[in-house]
Amino acid sequence: MPGTVQAIERAAAILRTLATGPGRLGLTEIARTLDLAKGTTHGILRTLQLVGFVEQDRNSGQYQLGGALLHLGTSYLDINELRSRSINWADPLAARSGESVRIGTVLEGEVLVVHHVFRPDDTFQTLDVGTLLPLHATALGKVLLAYRAGGVSAGAELSPFTRRTLVDPKALASALEGVRETGWAAEIEEMTLGQAAIAAPIRGYGGLVVGAIGISGPVERLCDSRYRPHPHLITYVRDAARAVSRDLGATR
Amino acid sequence: MTERFVVAIDQGTTSTRCIVFDRRGQLVSLAQQEHKQYFPRPGWVEHDAAEIWRNVERLAPRALRRAGIGLDQVAALGIANQRETTVLWDRDTGVPIARAIIWQDTRTDGLVHELAARPGAKETEERAGLPLATYFSGPRLKWILDHTPGLRERAERGEVLCGTMETWLIWNLTGGLHVTDVTNASRTMLLDVRTLAWSPESLAFFGIPAAMLPEVRPSIGVFGTATAAFPGVRIGAALGDQQAALFGQTCFTPGEAKCTYGTGSFLLLNTGTELVRSQNGLLTTVAYQIAGEPAAYALEGSIAITGSLVQWFRDQLELISSAPEIETLARTVADNGGCYIVPAFSGLYAPYWRSEARGVIVGLTSYITKGHLARAVLEATAWQTREVVDAMNASSGLALRTLKVDGGMTADNLLMQMIANVLDVPLVRPLAVETVSLGAAYAAGLAVGHWPDLDGLRSNWHIAGQWMPAMDPAVRATEYANWRRAVERTFDWIQPA
Numbered sequence: 001m002p003g004t005v006q007a008i009e010r011a012a013a014i015l016r017t018l019a020t021g022p023g024r025l026g027l028t029e030i031a032r033t034l035d036l037a038k039g040t041t042h043g044i045l046r047t048l049q050l051v052g053f054v055e056q057d058r059n060s061g062q063y064q065l066g067g068a069l070l071h072l073g074t075s076y077l078d079i080n081e082l083r084s085r086s087i088n089w090a091d092p093l094a095a096r097s098g099e100s101v102r103i104g105t106v107l108e109g110e111v112l113v114v115h116h117v118f119r120p121d122d123t124f125q126t127l128d129v130g131t132l133l134p135l136h137a138t139a140l141g142k143v144l145l146a147y148r149a150g151g152v153s154a155g156a157e158l159s160p161f162t163r164r165t166l167v168d169p170k171a172l173a174s175a176l177e178g179v180r181e182t183g184w185a186a187e188i189e190e191m192t193l194g195q196a197a198i199a200a201p202i203r204g205y206g207g208l209v210v211g212a213i214g215i216s217g218p219v220e221r222l223c224d225s226r227y228r229p230h231p232h233l234i235t236y237v238r239d240a241a242r243a244v245s246r247d248l249g250a251t252r
Numbered sequence: 253m254t255e256r257f258v259v260a261i262d263q264g265t266t267s268t269r270c271i272v273f274d275r276r277g278q279l280v281s282l283a284q285q286e287h288k289q290y291f292p293r294p295g296w297v298e299h300d301a302a303e304i305w306r307n308v309e310r311l312a313p314r315a316l317r318r319a320g321i322g323l324d325q326v327a328a329l330g331i332a333n334q335r336e337t338t339v340l341w342d343r344d345t346g347v348p349i350a351r352a353i354i355w356q357d358t359r360t361d362g363l364v365h366e367l368a369a370r371p372g373a374k375e376t377e378e379r380a381g382l383p384l385a386t387y388f389s390g391p392r393l394k395w396i397l398d399h400t401p402g403l404r405e406r407a408e409r410g411e412v413l414c415g416t417m418e419t420w421l422i423w424n425l426t427g428g429l430h431v432t433d434v435t436n437a438s439r440t441m442l443l444d445v446r447t448l449a450w451s452p453e454s455l456a457f458f459g460i461p462a463a464m465l466p467e468v469r470p471s472i473g474v475f476g477t478a479t480a481a482f483p484g485v486r487i488g489a490a491l492g493d494q495q496a497a498l499f500g501q502t503c504f505t506p507g508e509a510k511c512t513y514g515t516g517s518f519l520l521l522n523t524g525t526e527l528v529r530s531q532n533g534l535l536t537t538v539a540y541q542i543a544g545e546p547a548a549y550a551l552e553g554s555i556a557i558t559g560s561l562v563q564w565f566r567d568q569l570e571l572i573s574s575a576p577e578i579e580t581l582a583r584t585v586a587d588n589g590g591c592y593i594v595p596a597f598s599g600l601y602a603p604y605w606r607s608e609a610r611g612v613i614v615g616l617t618s619y620i621t622k623g624h625l626a627r628a629v630l631e632a633t634a635w636q637t638r639e640v641v642d643a644m645n646a647s648s649g650l651a652l653r654t655l656k657v658d659g660g661m662t663a664d665n666l667l668m669q670m671i672a673n674v675l676d677v678p679l680v681r682p683l684a685v686e687t688v689s690l691g692a693a694y695a696a697g698l699a700v701g702h703w704p705d706l707d708g709l710r711s712n713w714h715i716a717g718q719w720m721p722a723m724d725p726a727v728r729a730t731e732y733a734n735w736r737r738a739v740e741r742t743f744d745w746i747q748p749a
Contacts, residue, residue, distance in 0.1 A: 058567075067573065084576035084663040091683050091716055092278040120683050120714035127717055129665050 010036065011044050015053065015065065024062035050249065051205050077210045077248070079105055083115040083129075086202065086213065086244040090117045093240040097233055099217040100125070101240075103202070104133065104140040105210065106148070111141045119217065136172055137165045139187035139199035140212040145172075146179035147201055147209035164189045184238055185212075186229045189219060196222040198229050200241035204248045213241050256327040258697040259315065259482065260689035261308060263333040263417045264493065265354065265515045266563075268307045270315035271689040272326075275702075277712040279686060281318035283311040290351060295358040295598065298351035301339040304417070305424045312481040328488035329425075329478060330696030332496035332688045333417035335439045338389045340396060340403075340414045340464075346424070349400070349412060353392050356516075356556065358598045360391040361607050361746070363398075367391065367457075376457045381438070381445040381529065381536030383605050386598070387554070389416060390441035394458045407464040416440070418490040419466045425478040425487060432466040434547055435495040438538040443468065445527060445536055448547060471495070472695045473543025488696030493688045494518040495539055498550060500691030501656050501682060502710045509644070509652065511637060512687065513661035516601075517558040519640050520550045521648060532643035533603030540695065551647055553602040553640030557595035557611075558633040559661055564597075565629050571622045579666045581626035589624035590615040592738035593632050600742065603643040610745040614738045633661070634670040635735040641675055654678045658687040662717075673723035674732070683716040 013034050018025060025033075031041040045063055048054035055066040086103055094101045094117040103115040111133040118125045135141035136158050158167040166172040179185040187197040199214025215222070215237055223229050257280060262269045267286040274280050285307040290298040316322065339352035353359070367373060368384045377383055384391070393414060397404045406412045415423065416436045422429055437443040437450075442460060444451040448468065455462055469475060475487040491499065494512060498520045501510040506524035511517060522539055525546045529536055539550035562575050572578055592614050594600075599607035613628070637655075645651050654677055661667055662681050672679045684690050697703045 078574065078577050078580050080576035080579040080664070081574050083665075084660070087663045087685055088279055088282065091685065092280075094716065095276055095278045095683055095714070117683070117716045118714075118718070120716070122715050125715075125718070127665075127719065 007044065010034070010040070011048060014041070014044055014048065015069075018054065018063060018065050024057055024060065024064045026060075026062050030063065077204060079112065079114045082202070082211050085247050086115060086211075089240045089243040089247070090115055090213065093213070093215065093236055094118070094120050096236045097215045099215040099221070099233075101213065101215055102128075102140060103211055103213045104144065105212075106135070106144050107132065109135065111135055111138055111144060111212075114211070134159065134161070134191070137161050137187065137191045139185045139197035139214045139216070142176060142179055142185040142187065143199045143201050143212035143214070144209070146176040146185065161191050162189050162193055166190065184234055187216075188223060188227055188229075194219055196229065198222065198234055198237045200238045201245075202241050202248065203245040210248065213237065213244060254325055256325050256702065257319065257321055258328050258330065258488075258693040258702055259326050259485070260330045260332060260692040260696070261311075261421065262493065262686075262689045262692065263304060263308070263331065263421060264688075265334045265337075265356070268304055268311060269689065270308070270311040271686060271693070272315050272319040272321065273690060273693040277684060277690055277694065277709070279684070281315050282686075283314040283318060285311055293359075295361070297354040297357045299337065299354055301341070301348045301352045301417075301420050304352075305421065308421060308424075309481050323482060323484060326482060326485045327702040328696040328700040329482050329485045330488055330496075330692030330694075331418045331421055331490040332493045332692035333421070333436070333490070335416065335436060335492040335494065336387060336389045336392075337417050338392045338396070338414065339417070339420050340412055341420070341423075343411055343413050346428075349403070350396065352417070352420075353396070355387060356560075356598050357392070358386045358607060360386045360395045361599075363395055364391050364607065370457070372453070372457050376441065376454050379444045379446075379451050379454055380441040381527070382441055383533075383535075384441070385601075385605055386607050387556075387601065388439055388441045390454070390458045390460070393440075393460055397459065404459070404461065408461040410463040412464055413466070414464045415466050418492075422475055422487060422490065425480055425482070426476045427479045429476045430466045431469050431475055433469055433471040433490040434538045434541045435471050435492040436490070437468045439492060445538065445549075448538070448541070470541040470543040470545075470547075471538075472540060472699050474699055486700055488699035489692055491540060491692060491695060494520055494552065495537070495550070496689075496691030496695070497658060497687040498522065498691065499540055499695055500684065500687030500689070501658060502706070502713045503656070504548075504706045504710065507648075507650065508656075510656040510658060510687070513558055513633065513657060513659035513667075515558070515560045515563075517555040517633065517637065517659070517661075519553040519637070519644060519655075521552075521644055523549045523551055523648070525549065528647065530643065530647040532646045533605055534640075534643050534647050535602070543699070551644065553644055555633075555636045555640060556599070556601045557597050558636065559659075560597070561593070561595040561629050561632060562661075564595075565626070571625070576663060578626050578629060579664050581623055582630055582666055585621065585623035585627060587624075588615075588627045588631055589620050590617065591620050591624045591628045592735060593625070593628040594738050594742050595632055596742040600739070602640050604739070606743055608744055608746040609742040612738065612741050614741055615734075630664070630667045630670060631735075633667060634674045635732065637671050638674045638732065652677055654680050656680050656682065658682060658685055660685065665719075668717075668719045669722075672719040672721045674728060676721045676723070676725075676728065678721065679719040680715055681717040683714040
């Protein structure tokens with residue numbers, strides 16, 4: 001049997017203490033209850049606070065369970081928060097690539113577009129924030145699927161949009177394996193004829209994937225003559241994803 | 253050949269940021285540090301200027317490291333700063349004599365009333381292009397001199413210096429250069445906006461010794477070379493933050509306007525070399541001045557509280573845990589439920605200029621939820637924009653066709669849609685939300701020849717997002733009438749002592 005991780009055991013004990021306590025508890029009280037050094041307790045509390053499992057009262061400095069614990073099953077990052085934190089990095093991606101940028105998260109089995117930056121050519125375009133896209137037929141969706149525990153559910157209906165849409169679960173699973181290996185996904189005429197897209201994961205604390213950021217545009221601009229995405233565009237997308245992730249607290 | 257970059261320092265109300273921009277005006281790296289807000293009494297707001305300078309020293313290497321560049325790759329440094337915030341320091345030691353008094357601070361309320369009744373008040377307002385209000389630095393400076401024993405004498409002897417934040421930063425960056433730029437100087441009430449020099453009459457009116465004032469320089473032109481934080485880098489520009497945003501939005505032609513949504517919100521309209529005076533509560537201010545050229549002027553509609561209302565909702569009411577969540581909460585309901593919030597926390601700025609007004613929440617019933625309150629918070633920003641745009645249209649004689657927006661609140665799609673709805677014009681967001689920093693960078697880069705001319709900068713501007721109005725005109729009219737009735741209820745709350 002592999003060894004246990006002491007810090008996690010202690011963190012669990014702290015959460016139980018807070019859950020069963022009379023409300024907010026001070027550092028000294030928590031440390032005394034668990035017979036832990038104050039420094040150790042403080043370190044664990046700070047980490048739990050960072051991930052949202054514990055909240056500290058600004059005035060008294062006392063601790064209580066955090067709101068994120070109550071919403072463990074749902075998305076832990078507010079979509080408006082995600083947009084707000086990524087807006088500074090989505091703009092340079094549009095400027096450098098010359099293409100439109102979208103950021104998406106998963107909502108009930110689809111990709112929800114939470115942010116959209118126009119292609120910077122000053123032509124008429126419409127904001128499509130709030131639009132839903134299919135997971136299996138878009139670069140954003142494939143990134144989100146690739147890093148989702150469980151991946152594609154067995155009985156999922158994979159509707160075809162074009163001749164190139166991945167409708168065979170095995171083919172999709174193997175494409176997702178490729179996404180996990182390379183760290184980015186492409187969509188080449190899988191959703192719309194003549195259109196391509198490149199996307200990469202946005203990570204939060206602990207490396208959890210909280211969204212995807214990508215560019216989309218005509219195949220002839222995004223890909224070479226052999227239908228492979230241009231390496232410099234992949235680099236721009238991955239750099240932007242990393243910059244957002246760093247702002248969200250991902251360590252790598 | 254190694255690429256060269258321009259760095260901007262954005263010394264804002266809640267934080268200081270150092271941002272590195274590439275030649276296309278795109279953000280390469282950003283380092284940010286919040287500073288402490290001091291609220292020693294109701295209506296008083298202060299910052300520790302020494303803390304702010306320490307933050308700049310810390311942020312400089314952090315921003316360069318994140319960009320992966322060295323000091324030798326920095327072509328120029330530009331400064332944009334919170335305006336009207338006033339700090340005094342000892343010329344010999346460089347130590348502030350007290351905390352900086354922030355633009356939102358209303359301690360000069362009584363003083364402003366008293367000054368307004370004195371002979372020469374009208375002429376002083378006329379010279380400054382500004383109404384007597386707690387917002388500006390002149391009354392603040394007089395208050396400090398009046399309330400600190402022996403200070404006026406020391407100031408007359410030149411032992412104590414004063415300045416707005418760009419003056420403080422340049423003093424520290426260069427190790428003792430005491431200068432300001434025309435845009436910041438135009439917010440003191442001490443500058444004659446026509447001559448762009450300190451007015452001896454205005455100084456006499458406020459009782460300010462000339463010896464304590466910085467030298468007024470054009471906004472764009474090399475101020476000096478930094479010896480600290482960015483040693484060896486030339487300081488190419490300094491502008492008040494809102495003027496910097498106007499520049500960053502490349503509003504170089506008369507008639508072009510932008511609105512920046514931050515702590516407060518500020519709509520500026522470029523009026524060119526012509527100085528336009530408003531009868532509708534707008535300010536006449538300097539937009540920018542390139543060294544060796546005449547100054548460009550602007551009309552400004554200032555709204556004191558917009559983003560800070562969201563912060564209040566987060567920090568004081570604790571109804572949300574982060575500012576962007578206001579949109580999530582507001583979307584839980586379809587309308588405001590009849591509730592309106594008028595955030596006259598430090599009086600009302602444009603177009604009312606009522607320093608005795610205080611905030612109200614009206615239309616409360618047992619039906620109202622925190623979702624309705626969240627909506628009312630966002631709508632307050634939309635309606636305040638509408639009032640300023642109405643005043644702008646009346647003063648300029650032109651109807652605004654589209655509004656260029658920027659600032660952190662443009663990430664709030666619901667708010668942007670509300671503003672488009674109540675203005676009944678499209679809203680356009682450029683491909684750079686950080687226009688304050690970008691404007692400072694553009695100005696600094698222009699000063700050292702990193703960018704050749706204004707047209708070169710303009711070609712960097714692109715539309716990144718657009719919101720089209722979609723509101724029933726009848727609903728708009730009813731809601732606007734309700735908003736105005738709510739505003740009336742804020743008037744005359746503070747009684748003269």
